Amino acid sequence: MIHQGIAAASLALALVATAGAANVVIPVDDAASSLTIELCVSGSCDDDTSSVSGTMDFDLDMVDSPSTITLNDLNLVLDENININISFGILGGLTATGTNVTVDYSTPGFSIGPVPIAADAFTLPNVEVIPGGDLNYNATGLVCTLLTGSNLPCNDSIDLSMNGPQIIDMVPGQITSVNREVTVTVDLDFTAPLDPKSPDLGSYQISGTVTGSVTVPACDGDANGDEQVNFDDLNIVLENWNSTVTPGTSGDLTGDGMVNFDDLNLLLEHWGEEC
Secondary structure (H helix, E strand, O other): OHHHHHHHHHHHHHHHHHHHOEEEEEEEOOOOOEEEEEEEEOOEEEEEEEEEEEEEEEEEOOOOOOOEEEEEEEEEEEOOOEEEEEEOHHHEEEEEEEEEEEEEEOOOOOOEEEEEOEOOEEEEEEEEEEEEEEEEEEEEHHHHHHHHHOOOOOEEEEEHHHHOOEEEEEEEEEEEEEOOEEEEEEEEEEEEEOOOOOOOOEEEEEEEEEEEEEEOOOOOOOOOOOOEOOHHHHHHHHHOOOOEOOOOOOOOOOOOOEOOHHHHHHHHHOOOOEO
């Protein structure tokens, strides 16, 4: 009987902990997030910066006062083209434009964490990301000579994903949760060669800060945050039916950025509940 009592108590504690856990899909705040790309060729560099959109996907052990965080996914899109101009004067130079540049978590489905949160700070180890997009360039003079020496044309487009995944040893972050509004900020910084077959030719570095917030409903199906699942929540879902919205808002109860039958089913499963 004693062993059964201990087992029951342990199960109850586990259920309480699980009940407080939450998955948060956070839309990136493009007004407060930016990434800079610095391109270096033959010892000379230039850079450009763009605002960033996208989403960050985390698990928290609890919403109100999280003590651990787990990274599930990361999808970032640079909102603007990146324009680079490296000049060697009379020796020529290189102009380049980065288009449709992205930075994605390269192993969705394989989470990193949980890692501890201390004083609102955390560090994610060995985050594997893969850059994407095209770098269209035009080289003249010395830079053209360097490129042809590496069997590359003087005018071409480089697919940034051809380098494959890049591992960021440590990704520092900050998290706050006030009245169930969760805000997460992460700092990214990694460097990759322009051409993996000619690593001495040049490199590019992507660095910057990405932040976003989302309000986590007190319970599943609660679209308006009043801790009740009722017609008010149903109206929000129906008003935004079949729409693409910011994940976790406007009736998107599942956090996938769409308002559809998945959200309606979740609401109906918890109809009449209070939390």
